[in-house]
Amino acid sequence: MPDLLIPLYGQGGDRGGYAPGAVAGVTVRRALAYERQLVLGWVERAFGAGWAGEVAVALGCQPATCFVAVCGTELAGFCCYDTTYRGFFGPLGVGDAARGRGIGRALLGAALHAMWNAGYAYAVVGATGATGFYERVVDAWQIPGSSPGPYPPRLRGRAE
Numbered sequence: 001m002p003d004l005l006i007p008l009y010g011q012g013g014d015r016g017g018y019a020p021g022a023v024a025g026v027t028v029r030r031a032l033a034y035e036r037q038l039v040l041g042w043v044e045r046a047f048g049a050g051w052a053g054e055v056a057v058a059l060g061c062q063p064a065t066c067f068v069a070v071c072g073t074e075l076a077g078f079c080c081y082d083t084t085y086r087g088f089f090g091p092l093g094v095g096d097a098a099r100g101r102g103i104g105r106a107l108l109g110a111a112l113h114a115m116w117n118a119g120y121a122y123a124v125v126g127a128t129g130a131t132g133f134y135e136r137v138v139d140a141w142q143i144p145g146s147s148p149g150p151y152p153p154r155l156r157g158r159a160e
């Protein structure tokens with residue numbers, strides 16, 4: 001799976017090309033420190049321990065580099081940046097029942113907007129299995145020669 005490159009500057013080069021999206025009935029915002037255990041548990045149950053590890057890094061930053069999509073008081077999705085590598089966007093995940101409503105697009109827009117405001121000109125999406133999503137929703141190009149990219153072979157074993 002290749003890495004993707006997303007320019008953040010938009011046309012003209014002097015403004016962020018992406019804005020936080022809006023979805024009726026859904027709030028997209030940064031996760032807060034006191035939500036740490038709840039968000040980590042949700043991500044681990046839905047997407048596994050590896051992504052939860054990346055979320056833990058994002059939630060350890062101030063401000064957090066983790067965004068959540070919230071319906072009422074329920075978590076519907078999340079995304080992060082600056083986790084395994086600086087300048088990388090991801091992971092991004094939307095709960096099964098909430099997919100297809102624009103929440104993934106809204107989370108991605110919020111994080112790319114934040115990355116531009118933090119001083120990044122490009123975001124890299126590492127080894128994603130959802131290339132089609134990024135190519136559809138934002139300007140994203142596959143980086144030649146980026147598979148396996150910066151990822152060493154994974155450790156094996158059970159998380160206790």
Ligand SMILES: CC(C)(COP(=O)(O)OP(=O)(O)OC[C@H]1O[C@@H](n2cnc3c(N)ncnc32)[C@H](O)[C@@H]1OP(=O)(O)O)[C@@H](O)C(=O)NCCC(=O)NCCS
Pocket residue numbers: 090091092093094095098099100101102103104105106128129130131132133134136137
């Ligand atoms: C990929 C994912 C985040 C999309 O979330 P979502 O909330 O369902 O996406 P949205 O509703 O915002 O979709 C926005 C657009 O992308 C399209 N899209 C969604 N998933 C897609 C995919 N896997 N491939 C191509 N297009 C996709 C939608 O059809 C929609 O198109 P439209 O604007 O023409 O209607 C979600 O399916 C998910 O969590 N998948 C599992 C985890 C994953 O693969 N994460 C990404 C890798 S880090």
